[in-house]
Amino acid sequence: MQTTGQTTRLRRAGRGRDAFWLYLALALALLALETFGPGVPRQIRGYANDAVAPVLSVLAEPIRLAQSGMERVAGVSDIYLENQTLRDENGKLRQWREAAQRLIQENEQLRQILKVPQREISPVATAHVIGVGGGAFERSVLINAGSSDSVAANLPVVDELGLVGRTIEVGYWTTRILLITDLNSRVPVRLERTGDVAIAVGLNEPFMHLRFLAANSGVQIGDRIITSGHGGLFPPDVPVGQITEINDEVLLVRPLSALDALDFVRVMDYRPLPPEVTQPTSDGQPVGQPQ
Amino acid sequence: MPASQNKPGTLGFAAYMPVGVSFLLAMIMLLPLGSSVAGYAMPHLVLISCFYWLSNRPMLMPYGACFLLGLFLDLWVGVPLGVNIVTLLLTRLFVLNQLKHYRGRNRGVHWMVFTVMAFALFALSWLIMSIIAGSVLSLNTVFFQWLVTSFLYAPVAFILGRLRRLML
Known part of the structure; x- marks a missing residue:
C-alpha cells in the first residue's frame, strides 16, 4: 500500500517536472522572440487590453470616487485662500486673453499674406486613462479609445499641459500609450x-x-x-x-504634462506625409516615385 | 490538512478560486492610482497571490495556471512576453521544493521566505529585461517594487487567508 502511494507520488512529481520544463521552454521561446525576433504582434496585445478594459472601467470607478472625495475634503480647509488666488489669476488671465486674441488675429493675417499652411492639429479622440502598465520596467498607460474611435499607432498624445507620449498598441476599444519618460522614448x-x-x-x-x-x-x-x-x-x-x-x-x-496624475488625454490627428512622397516636379511626377 | 482538501475535484467550483482571485489581482495591478510611480509602487499582487496559494493549496495553482497568469499579466502590463511567465513558474518550482521546510511555521517565517524569494525573482526579471533592452536598466524602480511587494505581503496574505477560510 505504502509502495503504491510512493509510486503515485513519484509519478505525479515526474509529471509536474515535465510540465515545468514544457512551460519554461514555451516562456523562453516567447522571450527569444521578443529579444531576437519580431515579438508578439501589437494587434494581439491591443485585443488583450480590450478584454480587460470593461473590468478596469468598473474597478477604477470606486477609486476615482474615493480620490475625488478625498480631494474635496482636503480642499474645504483652504477654499477661502484658493478663491482669492483664483480671483487674482482670473484678472491676470483676462489681460493675457486680450493679448492672445490680438496676436491670433495678427498671426492669421500674416499667415494669409505669406500663404503659410495652418498648423492647427485637431484631436482624433479625447480619452480617459483606465490603466497603468509597465511595472518597474516600462512607463505606459491604457486609454479607453481605440480603432473604433479612429485612433491609429504612432499618434502623439497630449494633456492640457504638454506632450504625454505616443500611441503604440491599438485595440478596438483601448490603446496603450508609451509615455515620454519610458526608456524607449x-x-x-x-x-x-x-x-x-x-x-x-x-x-x-x-x-x-x-x-x-x-x-x-x-x-x-x-x-x-x-x-x-x-x-x-x-x-x-x-x-x-x-x-x-x-x-x-x-x-x-x-x-x-501631468504624468503623475493623468486623467483625460487627447490623441492628436498628426499623420505626417511618408518620406517617399515629396513635392511634384514640373511634369507632375513626384520625386522619388518610380516613373 | 487532509489530502482531499488539496484535490481540485473535491472542491467543485471553489477549486478555481485561487486562479480567479489571482486574475482579479492582476487586473487591480493595472489600476491608475493617480501617480506616475503607480507602475512600480504597485506591489506585484499576482506574485503574492501565487506564493500564498502555492504555500497553502499547491494543487489549486498548477503550472498551467501560473503560465496563463504570467502570459496575461505580460500582455496587460505591456512588458515582453515571458518575463512574468518565468517568474511565476519559478515561484511554483521554488515553493514545491521548499514548502517542506516552512509548512506549518508561523506567518513571520512565510513572510521572510517570500521576501527572499521575491528578491531573487525581481533580480532575475531585471536581468532578463536588461538583456532584452540591450542596456543596464535602473535598479531603483525594481528595488522599490520589491520593497513595496515584500512589505505588503502580510496584509494581502491576511485577506487571502480570510477568503480561503470562507470558501475552501
Whole structure:
C-alpha cells in the first residue's frame, strides 16, 4: 500500500517536472522572440487590453470616487485662500486673453499674406486613462479609445499641459500609450529660448535626459523644451518639459504634462506625409516615385 | 490538512478560486492610482497571490495556471512576453521544493521566505529585461517594487487567508 502511494507520488512529481520544463521552454521561446525576433504582434496585445478594459472601467470607478472625495475634503480647509488666488489669476488671465486674441488675429493675417499652411492639429479622440502598465520596467498607460474611435499607432498624445507620449498598441476599444519618460522614448526637441535642437530621452524615472545638445547652446535651469518636429512623429512646438538640473554634461528635464496624475488625454490627428512622397516636379511626377 | 482538501475535484467550483482571485489581482495591478510611480509602487499582487496559494493549496495553482497568469499579466502590463511567465513558474518550482521546510511555521517565517524569494525573482526579471533592452536598466524602480511587494505581503496574505477560510 505504502509502495503504491510512493509510486503515485513519484509519478505525479515526474509529471509536474515535465510540465515545468514544457512551460519554461514555451516562456523562453516567447522571450527569444521578443529579444531576437519580431515579438508578439501589437494587434494581439491591443485585443488583450480590450478584454480587460470593461473590468478596469468598473474597478477604477470606486477609486476615482474615493480620490475625488478625498480631494474635496482636503480642499474645504483652504477654499477661502484658493478663491482669492483664483480671483487674482482670473484678472491676470483676462489681460493675457486680450493679448492672445490680438496676436491670433495678427498671426492669421500674416499667415494669409505669406500663404503659410495652418498648423492647427485637431484631436482624433479625447480619452480617459483606465490603466497603468509597465511595472518597474516600462512607463505606459491604457486609454479607453481605440480603432473604433479612429485612433491609429504612432499618434502623439497630449494633456492640457504638454506632450504625454505616443500611441503604440491599438485595440478596438483601448490603446496603450508609451509615455515620454519610458526608456524607449526619444523625442526630438528644441530649446524654446534659443532654438537649439536636442533629443529628450526617457529613463523610466519621473524625469528625462536631454542629449545631443550643442555645447555652446547656453542652456539654463528653467528653460522650456518644445518638440522640434524632426522625424515626423511629433508635431512641432508642443511643450515637453523644463530643464531642472545641469550637472556637467547631464541635463535633467521635468515633463510639463501631468504624468503623475493623468486623467483625460487627447490623441492628436498628426499623420505626417511618408518620406517617399515629396513635392511634384514640373511634369507632375513626384520625386522619388518610380516613373 | 487532509489530502482531499488539496484535490481540485473535491472542491467543485471553489477549486478555481485561487486562479480567479489571482486574475482579479492582476487586473487591480493595472489600476491608475493617480501617480506616475503607480507602475512600480504597485506591489506585484499576482506574485503574492501565487506564493500564498502555492504555500497553502499547491494543487489549486498548477503550472498551467501560473503560465496563463504570467502570459496575461505580460500582455496587460505591456512588458515582453515571458518575463512574468518565468517568474511565476519559478515561484511554483521554488515553493514545491521548499514548502517542506516552512509548512506549518508561523506567518513571520512565510513572510521572510517570500521576501527572499521575491528578491531573487525581481533580480532575475531585471536581468532578463536588461538583456532584452540591450542596456543596464535602473535598479531603483525594481528595488522599490520589491520593497513595496515584500512589505505588503502580510496584509494581502491576511485577506487571502480570510477568503480561503470562507470558501475552501
